[in-house]
Amino acid sequence: MTQTTQEFGEWPLKRLLTEVVGSGPKSAEDMTREQAREALQRIFAGEPDETTLGAFWLANRWKRNNPEELAAYADVMREESVITAEPNANPVDCGANYDGKHTSALLGVGAGVVAAAAGTPIVVHSGDRVPTQKETAYKHVLEELGVRTELEPAESADMVDETGFGFYYQPAFNPAVHDLLDRRDQMGVRTFINTIETVANPANADVHLGSFYHLAFAKKLTDLIRESDELEYSRAIFFQGMEGYDDIRPGYTKVAEWNEGEDLEDYEIETAEYGMEMENEDLEVENVAAESAAITEEVLAGEREDDFADAIALNGALRMYARQDVDTLEDGLERAREVIADGSAEAVLEELREF
Numbered sequence: 449m450t451q452t453t454q455e456f457g458e459w460p461l462k463r464l465l466t467e468v469v470g471s472g473p474k475s476a477e478d479m480t481r482e483q484a485r486e487a488l489q490r491i492f493a494g495e496p497d498e499t500t501l502g503a504f505w506l507a508n509r510w511k512r513n514n515p516e517e518l519a520a521y522a523d524v525m526r527e528e529s530v531i532t533a534e535p536n537a538n539p540v541d542c543g544a545n546y547d548g549k550h551t552s553a554l555l556g557v558g559a560g561v562v563a564a565a566a567g568t569p570i571v572v573h574s575g576d577r578v579p580t581q582k583e584t585a586y587k588h589v590l591e592e593l594g595v596r597t598e599l600e601p602a603e604s605a606d607m608v609d610e611t612g613f614g615f616y617y618q619p620a621f622n623p624a625v626h627d628l629l630d631r632r633d634q635m636g637v638r639t640f641i642n643t644i645e646t647v648a649n650p651a652n653a654d655v656h657l658g659s660f661y662h663l664a665f666a667k668k669l670t671d672l673i674r675e676s677d678e679l680e681y682s683r684a685i686f687f688q689g690m691e692g693y694d695d696i697r698p699g700y701t702k703v704a705e706w707n708e709g710e711d712l713e714d715y716e717i718e719t720a721e722y723g724m725e726m727e728n729e730d731l732e733v734e735n736v737a738a739e740s741a742a743i744t745e746e747v748l749a750g751e752r753e754d755d756f757a758d759a760i761a762l763n764g765a766l767r768m769y770a771r772q773d774v775d776t777l778e779d780g781l782e783r784a785r786e787v788i789a790d791g792s793a794e795a796v797l798e799e800l801r802e803f
Contacts, residue, residue, distance in 0.1 A: 553740045613796060
């Protein structure tokens with residue numbers, strides 16, 4: 449990152465550490481919105497040295513950021529880093545954890561293509577081996593499928609309008625966050641950057657589909673959306689996906705659904721209710737990128753009728769439901785199987801390859 453001559457307020461990170469956030473997990477105080485904004489502005493400007501930045505990130509992790517702080521961080525990211533490009537379509541913004549999966553197949557590409565074929569436009573976004581896990585993300589599965597990923601934001605928007613499915617590449621649409629990758633890697637633990645990058649919303653979508661590890665965190669994320677001045681989601685669905693990703697897990701999946709002006713509702717999806725008798729290990733693979741791509745290709749071609757085919761169809765149905773293009777998951781599941789059977793889903797994949 450380059451140094452700037454930008455002028456800030458009265459709260460360099462070292463002062464925030466000593467006077468506000470750095471006294472330990474029990475005695476630390478929360479920052480004001482203005483303090484949190486200034487902190488990320490200073491980070492983006494490259495001002496703090498590596499030791500101070502690492503300490504600040506760790507102090508935030510210890511004390512746990514509240515929604516107001518996270519909203520301030522997200523707003524600065526949107527104002528100073530995110531380059532948006534809106535497609536004519538109004539897609540579902542799928543903001544999976546950027547650091548990827550390492551055990552189970554990544555189903556979001558197949559699910560997104562199925563939803564797109566059914567008339568629900570989809571946007572996914574990721575970086576490339578993002579810390580801390582640095583595992584397989586959307587980019588890697590798409591590349592294995594022969595889809596171009598290193599796109600400028602305007603190209604990503606065109607991809608959505610031409611195919612129904614679009615990929616936004618973090619280095620291109622969120623450069624200030626991308627510039628922090630090396631420092632994040634040195635931390636060895638997740639920071640608040642891992643949270644806010646998932647809601648970057650480069651397509652300015654109205655609907656967000658994301659994941660969480662615990663229900664309380666889903667509540668924090670919806671409160672973040674409420675507190676934000678820059679995020680204009682009117683609807684969000686968060687669920688407890690496999691490996692924290694945006695794939696419904698076999699068995700029980702906890703879901704949190706939020707609509708603007710309403711309270712958060714939570715419920716469960718039970719795969720057995722849809723005739724899917726699968727366990728987590730049934731969706732495990734050894735080479736996540738290559739095998740996820742092969743599975744996706746075979747499912748979209750109608751060549752598989754197994755647990756992977758069921759999982760991709762159900763995740764596609766959830767995307768349709770998120771945008772309220774279907775009334776129920778049952779309706780979405782029926783539609784998903786129709787577009788696979790009639791070749792529409794496979795056709796979308798071919799359009800992506802040709803883009």
